[in-house]
Amino acid sequence: MIAEVIINRTAKKLNQTFDYKIPKQLEEIIVIGSKVLVPFGKGGKLEEAFVIGIKEKSNFDVKEIAKLEDNLNNKQIELARWMAKRYFCNVSDCIKLMLTPGTRNKNKKIQDKKIQAVYLKKDIEEIKFDIETGKIKSEKQKRAIEIVNKNEGITIPEIEMLADVSRAIVKTLAKNGYLEIVEKQIERNPLKNKQIERASSLKLTEEQKDAFKKVQKEIEEENYKKFLLYGVTGSRKN
Numbered sequence: 001m002i003a004e005v006i007i008n009r010t011a012k013k014l015n016q017t018f019d020y021k022i023p024k025q026l027e028e029i030i031v032i033g034s035k036v037l038v039p040f041g042k043g044g045k046l047e048e049a050f051v052i053g054i055k056e057k058s059n060f061d062v063k064e065i066a067k068l069e070d071n072l073n074n075k076q077i078e079l080a081r082w083m084a085k086r087y088f089c090n091v092s093d094c095i096k097l098m099l100t101p102g103t104r105n106k107n108k109k110i111q112d113k114k115i116q117a118v119y120l121k122k123d124i125e126e127i128k129f130d131i132e133t134g135k136i137k138s139e140k141q142k143r144a145i146e147i148v149n150k151n152e153g154i155t156i157p158e159i160e161m162l163a164d165v166s167r168a169i170v171k172t173l174a175k176n177g178y179l180e181i182v183e184k185q186i187e188r189n190p191l192k193n194k195q196i197e198r199a200s201s202l203k204l205t206e207e208q209k210d211a212f213k214k215v216q217k218e219i220e221e222e223n224y225k226k227f228l229l230y231g232v233t234g235s236r237k238n
Contacts, residue, residue, distance in 0.1 A: 001027050003065060007040060008092045015090045018049075019058040020065045030054075033072035035099075036065050050095045052077050081199035112172050114185050117153045118170065121180040124149055130178075140165040141173055148179060156181070 004017040022030050030036065032051055040047040046066055071094065077125045080094035087094075120127065127145055136145075143163040148154060154162075156170050163169075173179040199200050204212060215227055 001057050002058045002062065002154065003030060003034075003036070003051045004037060004055065005049035005051050005065075006090075006092045006095070007038075008048040008050065008096070010093065012090070012091060015084075017052065017091070019060055019062045020049075021062050022054070023064055026065065026068055030065070030068055031071060032074045033077045035069040035071070036069040038065055039063050039071065050077070050092060052081070052091065080173075114183055115155050117151050117182050117184050118148050118156060118159060118174075119180045119182060120145070120148055121174075121177055127178055136178075138169070139177075140169050144169050144173060145178060 001019050003022050005020055006017060007014045012098040018038075018040075019028070020036075030051060032054060034051040036049055036051060038049045040049075044063075050072070075096040077095065080091055080098060081220070083089070083094040083097075084091040110176045111120060127136070127149075131142060131145075136142060144159055144165050145204070147159055147163045151158070152164075154169055159170055160167065169179075170179060174181050211229060212229075218225065218227075
């Protein structure tokens with residue numbers, strides 16, 4: 001099977017389809033709307049692309065899709081095609097509007113955040129003994145230890161701020177075996193702090209209800225066509 005793809009680039013000359021062979025193991029997975037990585041250009045560098053068509057054969061000697069990223073649905077692809085034609089822009093730019101926030105830029109995909117968490121490596125009583133016997137003399141080191149003891153898993157910048165010490169103090173305590181610095185991965189969800197209202201909770205005006213019913217009726221009868229909403233700015237046409 002052959003996939004027709006649009007390369008995720010803004011160059012107008014790339015606003016066309018390119019054929020790529022679908023690997024056997026991906027034939028049941030790749031669909032119209034799939035985001036894939038394909039070798040492109042003379043160097044064969046992997047580029048992000050969107051599948052907008054699937055056919056049985058190609059008239060060209062084609063390369064193979066390298067990897068499947070994720071999927072959009074067929075309706076989103078059709079909408080992107082219509083938008084590109086209507087607003088004279090690249091299909092790839094319209095497809096990107098369908099993607100989850102935080103994943104649109106191919107070079108800046110959202111990634112899990114890594115932090116350095118700090119813990120006591122020795123028992124607190126043992127550390128207190130070293131303080132009492134003068135093995136730990138620095139007041140700054142004492143403050144840093146006190147902060148970590150009360151807030152295990154705290155980050156180095158937080159220790160610097162709360163204990164009024166430098167990063168070097170924390171590193172020295174870790175080197176001497178009093179603190180342990182552990183790298184942790186924090187999952188980042190681009191929609192986590194977004195408040196998305198359910199459609200059922202929205203209250204429509206009478207004019208909005210009338211417009212909604214007309215559109216809903218056509219959808220239910222599968223009469224897909226264009227609708228134009230008239231309204232001043234801020235009249236909640238969206």
